[in-house]
Amino acid sequence: MDTLTQYGFTDRIRDLFISAFPPSTTPSHPEPARAVRTDRGRVLLATANGQLQVDGDGTVVTGDWVALAHKDDGAAPPAVVGVLPRYSTLQRKRAHDPLSEAQILGANIDLVGVVVPMDRPLSANRLERTLVAAWDSGAVPVVILTKADLSSRFDDVVAQTVERSRGVEVFTTSAEAGDGLDALHSRIGAGTTLALIGPSGAGKSTLTNALVGSPVQDTGQVRAGDGKGRHTTTARELIPLGSGSVIMDTPGLRGFALWDAEGGLEAVFGDIEELFLSCRFNDCAHDAEPGCAVRDALDHGFLEERRWLSYRKMQRELASLHRRQSAAEQHRHARSFHRLARDAAMSKDYRNRFREG
Numbered sequence: 001m002d003t004l005t006q007y008g009f010t011d012r013i014r015d016l017f018i019s020a021f022p023p024s025t026t027p028s029h030p031e032p033a034r035a036v037r038t039d040r041g042r043v044l045l046a047t048a049n050g051q052l053q054v055d056g057d058g059t060v061v062t063g064d065w066v067a068l069a070h071k072d073d074g075a076a077p078p079a080v081v082g083v084l085p086r087y088s089t090l091q092r093k094r095a096h097d098p099l100s101e102a103q104i105l106g107a108n109i110d111l112v113g114v115v116v117p118m119d120r121p122l123s124a125n126r127l128e129r130t131l132v133a134a135w136d137s138g139a140v141p142v143v144i145l146t147k148a149d150l151s152s153r154f155d156d157v158v159a160q161t162v163e164r165s166r167g168v169e170v171f172t173t174s175a176e177a178g179d180g181l182d183a184l185h186s187r188i189g190a191g192t193t194l195a196l197i198g199p200s201g202a203g204k205s206t207l208t209n210a211l212v213g214s215p216v217q218d219t220g221q222v223r224a225g226d227g228k229g230r231h232t233t234t235a236r237e238l239i240p241l242g243s244g245s246v247i248m249d250t251p252g253l254r255g256f257a258l259w260d261a262e263g264g265l266e267a268v269f270g271d272i273e274e275l276f277l278s279c280r281f282n283d284c285a286h287d288a289e290p291g292c293a294v295r296d297a298l299d300h301g302f303l304e305e306r307r308w309l310s311y312r313k314m315q316r317e318l319a320s321l322h323r324r325q326s327a328a329e330q331h332r333h334a335r336s337f338h339r340l341a342r343d344a345a346m347s348k349d350y351r352n353r354f355r356e357g
Contacts, residue, residue, distance in 0.1 A: 035060050035238075109195045111141070118146065193248060275294050
């Protein structure tokens with residue numbers, strides 16, 4: 001198996017590449033490659049003949065399928081000349097970013113593994129938030145419980161996770177004992193890319209090593225007091241598992257600010273949004289209005305208060321994001337208009353001076 005196939009190259013990707021870069025219309029004869037890792041303006045690529053590093057311009061992210069071209073004379077190093085359209089994009093809003101830009105965590109992912117460690121209390125809000133982003137990426141989310149051997153409330157944690165995941169597949173694993181690894185490995189399958197996301201110390205790197213069968217990733221100790229670990233993974237990187245399946249280990253995420261995730265919000269909280277259709281008034285605010293189906297479900301225990309508040313928080317977060325995006329777009333248009341008006345005024349002044357002269 002060549003290097004490119006090890007990193008998930010399939011007939012489907014080959015067809016997409018040929019469609020985007022027909023050999024008859026591209027004199028530079030590009031070849032397919034995949035971004036294994038991006039770091040400080042350099043991109044590590046997997047090609048059919050091995051790995052190589054090229055300069056990057058910031059547009060290529062880990063997981064991208066790219067077109068790599070060699071100069072005819074062979075003197076200059078190869079360069080990325082195009083990026084295939086992404087069929088999935090895992091992203092979040094950059095933390096503390098007033099301009100509301102997206103941070104792309106990975107591209108062309110088939111499965112998003114939401115890693116939930118069992119050595120600490122389950123954070124239902126964090127699980128739901130991450131599932132929203134995972135669904136919105138275009139990939140299929142799965143929940144991976146790690147450190148099952150360290151849980152003192154195994155059955156309760158598993159039951160709570162299954163309930164909060166609402167139909168998403170849940171895998172229970174112990175990298176130390178080897179439990180659950182075969183089932184997860186089978187789920188990944190040939191030509192599939194699985195991205196692991198979760199907090200630091202959740203066991204992502206340990207799980208990666210167990211799936212690969214060798215210590216390819218550094219691992220660290222977790223503090224006993226709060227269950228937090230240090231960031232042993234410092235960059236997003238693709239790691240082949242064999243048979244063309246790939247895993248993407250990622251640095252621990254302290255938070256997950258959503259980015260344009262209405263589709264994911266509907267996927268996770270679709271039962272709540274269905275209640276809106278049963279409210280007496282179309283503009284119901286779901287607070288104290290008569291005939292509110294949401295309040296009725298809350299009062300009768302059919303809807304959990306915590307879950308409703310979690311949904312409202314993410315809904316407000318996305319609304320605030322769109323307001324900032326709209327304001328930024330209006331500001332850009334205003335600046336562009338003022339620049340055109342200034343240039344027109346300067347041009348008119350120049351013409352007047354030319355006539356006077």
